[in-house]
Amino acid sequence: MKSIRSILLVALLQVAATTSAFAADELAQIKSAGVFRVGTEGTYAPFTYHDESGKLTGFDVDIATAIAQRLGVKPEFVEGKWDGLIAGLDVNRYDAVVNEVSITDARKVKYDFSTPYISTHAVLIVRSDNTTIKSFDDLKGKKSANTLTSNFGKLAAAHGADVVPVQGFNESIDLLTSGRVDATVNDELSYLDFRKHKPDAKLKIAATDTSSDDDQSGVLIRKGNPDLQAAINKALADIKADGTYAKISQKYFGKDISQ
Incomplete structure (x- = not known):
């Protein structure tokens, strides 16, 4: 009996180690693949929508593209309906969701967020x-x-x-x-x-609605990816520092909304 328990314990530890290694290595996997897979709606103007030519565009699309560039990879957008969009992270359809996802305590229980990249009412x-x-x-x-x-x-x-x-x-x-x-x-x-x-x-x-603080949105990723989270945060800080964010902001809103 003791032997069986030992075997089961070893097996569980191996699964846990594998899961942890997978999570910790997502940034490396993204860079190795050369692609940052982003879940988004494509029906939510001006953040993520299709222009008259049918091309996916929008504020969030441009922000995600700028993040991918600073990660040294290309963006790959995977479109889906809002009600199932966040759940797509659970089945590894994409590496992140960039779709005006509000930062809430309930969501932070299961997922991690980047620093806020936009706020609104x-x-x-x-x-x-x-x-x-x-x-x-x-x-x-x-x-x-x-x-x-x-x-x-x-x-x-x-x-x-x-x-x-x-x-x-x-x-x-x-x-x-x-x-x-x-x-x-x-x-x-x-x-x-x-x-x-x-x-x-x-x-x-x-x-x-002024009953609460501004509704802040961030890039949503799976739990347990501190390297990826840090890299996305650095990318967001860089695009604000070098004026990229302001240009994207002017393009869609006619003003810099970084503040």
Whole structure:
């Protein structure tokens, strides 16, 4: 019996060592492969979307590309719907998720984040002729278009909204403008970008969530990769120091949002 226990213990230790070695060596594996695999939606303008030619572009796409360049590799984007995007890390579909993933205590239990690379507020968007929804509390019993697992969807639900599930910002706006929902709780920067492209859209911001600190987003990676985390943090610091971040910022928002 003692012999069997010893064999099992050795086997478990070997599995643990293998798992630890794999995790610790992810940065080396990325550099060896020459590719930084990035999970992203591709449907969330201006952060990750397809332009008129069909090319994947956006603020987060450019940030991820700049990180890859400073890691000395090429970016490889793997697109997926938001509701399953983070879970893609668990099955090794990619090395990181760069998709405005909010840094929360719940997510930090299972994953690691880079330092924040962007911050924003949640806003309550309604049609211009809406006079009944003036605050988040007015969402009670109203329909709000949101991705179910996003912080925005959770915020809408917390205020009593009937959350109508969608795949991204664009679908939320489509449902709102067509009158199929009463509102959407969404990202302030996404809305400002939308207004920049469609200034005549009959929508408005009814309220801004200032009940908590700015919503900060970071690059999401698997737990136990301190070398990769440090390398990504250094890349982010470098692109802010050399002006790359400011250029990307100006391109999508018309101002430097690094502060």
